[in-house]
Amino acid sequence: MAFNIAIDGPAGAGKSTIAKKVAKELSYIYVDTGAMYRAMALFFLREGIAAEDETAIIQACDRINVTLSNENAEQQVFLNGENVNGWIRTEEVGTMASRISIYGKVREKLTQLQREMACTTDLIMDGRDIGTCVLPKAQIKIYLTASVETRGKRRFLELQAKGEDCELEKICEDIRKRDEQDMNREISPLRQAEDAVLIDSSCLTIEEVVEKILELVRRCSSH
Ligand code: DC
Numbered sequence: 001m002a003f004n005i006a007i008d009g010p011a012g013a014g015k016s017t018i019a020k021k022v023a024k025e026l027s028y029i030y031v032d033t034g035a036m037y038r039a040m041a042l043f044f045l046r047e048g049i050a051a052e053d054e055t056a057i058i059q060a061c062d063r064i065n066v067t068l069s070n071e072n073a074e075q076q077v078f079l080n081g082e083n084v085n086g087w088i089r090t091e092e093v094g095t096m097a098s099r100i101s102i103y104g105k106v107r108e109k110l111t112q113l114q115r116e117m118a119c120t121t122d123l124i125m126d127g128r129d130i131g132t133c134v135l136p137k138a139q140i141k142i143y144l145t146a147s148v149e150t151r152g153k154r155r156f157l158e159l160q161a162k163g164e165d166c167e168l169e170k171i172c173e174d175i176r177k178r179d180e181q182d183m184n185r186e187i188s189p190l191r192q193a194e195d196a197v198l199i200d201s202s203c204l205t206i207e208e209v210v211e212k213i214l215e216l217v218r219r220c221s222s223h
Pocket of ligand 1: 130
């Protein structure tokens with residue numbers, strides 16, 4: 001049976017940075033499920049389909065094929081055969097991904113693909129519903145969080161380093177809005193699984209969080 005590590009948590013908690021490092025240490029595949037929701041969001045944006053238009057979204061789902069591949073240890077996301085890695089990291093796509101992730105048809109499509117991958121491959125998968133819904137039997141589950149202020153400040157510094165114009169208060173406001181959306185949707189809302197280990201990264205370095213997870217893996221493997 002494949003060994004699966006599930007990491008859930010709110011936007012900006014550092015899931016992908018940490019999951020990538022843990023995956024490298026263990027030589028596991030890293031699966032970023034947010035990127036899959038972002039690829040679907042990009043399709044709807046390009047087609048001019050509004051997030052509220054449930055009928056159009058459900059109909060369009062049958063025309064969307066999202067696949068992943070791993071190249072040079074980096075996940076590549078394909079939307080109907082096109083590599084869209086370069087298109088999915090904007091705020092616009094992130095917000096749209098959160099808005100369309102409320103629909104059952106969207107979630108079913110991606111959940112199925114995620115489960116198929118986890119069945120045969122040792123992997124670390126991050127998202128919002130991995131421990132609670134996608135991989136309820138994952139050997140290790142982590143709920144990684146941090147305060148809104150910490151997440152906002154990290155994002156602010158990231159954007160500043162890229163030379164982008166930004167305002168800390170506005171970033172914190174966007175984070176609060178995204179939390180609210182992801183935690184309060186009807187289907188598979190973001191929440192900590194009962195058997196998940198809670199890690200608050202507000203006062204921890206990336207290395208400290210990675211070490212905590214590796215320690216959990218070592219303990220689990222020695223049983
Ligand atoms: O992790 P991210 O910011 O790339 O995710 C974008 C959005 O996709 C997130 O706000 C909610 C949705 N999402 C989800 O509903 N379930 C997942 N497993 C991953 C992401």
